[in-house]
Amino acid sequence: MAERITPRSQDYSQWYVDIVLKAKLADYAPVKGCMVVRPRGYALWERIQSVLDAMFKETGHSNAYFPLLIPESFLKREAEHVEGFAPELAVVTHAGGEKLEEPLVVRPTSETIIWSMYKKWVQSYRDLPLLINQWANVVRWEKRTRLFLRTTEFLWQEGHTAHATEAEAAEETLRMLGVYRRFAEEFLALPVLAGLKSDSEKFAGAVRTYSIEGMMQDRRALQAGTSHFLGQNFAKAFDVAFQTKEGGLDFVWATSWGVSWRLLGALIMTHSDDKGLVLPPAVAPTEVVVVPIYKNDTKDKVVEFARGFHRRLREHLRAEIDDDDANSPGWKFSEWELLGVPVRVEVGPRDIDAGKVVLARRDTGEKISVDAASAPERIRELLAEIQTSLFERARSFRDKNTFKAESFEELKAIFDGEGGFVEAGWCGAVECEAGIKEATKATIRALPLDSPGASGSCVSCGKQAVVRAVFARAY
């Protein structure tokens, strides 16, 4: 039977859920809000991990691991931090058959336990910088969950760095934002807007929060990664001071930054279509699949050829072959499209006789017949083309749906319509930000880093703007 995917035009949310379930990326777990990542989804996460991890190492970071359970009192040391996270904590009160003296919080993020350790490890400027990342699971008891985008438990990485100077920490914050941006654009083919968060959107306990924001196909924004400049907030809360080179005593300057498996949600909602998943080749666990097409009398010849061809492909590519007898070629075509494999090779008796194979692109559906001998090279070119083309397509969609608004009426009109990213002047007042959210459901996604700065008047109150802000409805 056709595994029907709800079309995007009919119900975008349901389309997203259908893709996740039917492309076998994940499934609902028995616990509310929790999700099982299936092998096809986990393979994607592993690709993300391996590339990002290499980028972190290149920028001087090392991996470590801190415990899942955090003494409840640690969370309370930083006032804003506890206020921000308290409502969504899972707390262990009993263990080993007894009530615990002090409840243990299942980490919603690891700043507090990490800074409690940094206190032991940092005495001198010679101990700095401390550049540590961890790959971990965290738990946040969210009211409303969505596969990959917001689950009760999720996998992520969190970098936590300690520096001797404010400037160095500020530089680190932006460096890692840059790493995220480059990773999103070059690897995931996601064009992202990099910028500063407004105070109301910043991380609980941060001085400044930066993020990268992608535009999904429904024109809503998705925060795809964050990098926080924490100032000396956590150093003060955990009393992490060090001897400076000059002999003085100073609190350490900090950053933290993270991306989660939410990136998979961003990938899906940016590139996929009504036939299923569409993956950028760089992230696709399988880059190319070979589908032999045969009748009874040609089966041996075709399968043998296809297997040989597959072996050649495997020398340089992540290649699979689907020579399962149970399904027809048409069924296989649809199935591999659903699973998002970027290039499909079709090999039948006609092709073999002509010394050709057919290459089918997942992103455009286009098919070309090429010489079998040069096909592996042609496939590699095609994969590169697909990678570029997906990025360009997404960027062009985003640019087409990015607007400037000079007045509240203009801004409102855009969000009364299809929405998108709207750049507008902002005076910096929380009342104006809240008023716009009230009227349009759009929030400030970012104050763009490459923005020309203040110009014109605030889109809400009309006073002199201090920054240009990008508004959008967000996930």
Place this chain on the structure above:
RNA sequence: CGGGCUGUAGCGCAGUUGGUAGCGCGCAUGGUUCGGGACCAUGAGGUCGCCGGUUCAAGCCCGGCCAGCCCGACCA
């Protein structure tokens, strides 16, 4: 935490005025097929979300509970 919807085979669903459960897909076996989701035959698979009530009899009626998803407010 509000609003909506839904719990019946692995999945999607039907089940009439209450009468003791069925369809499609999938799955298993065998055979025929195979260039865009093939077909035939045979077969396996169910404490109808849970508890209680009404009744000779409950998937269906009544009461309560639980769970899940989707939509909002809050968040990666």
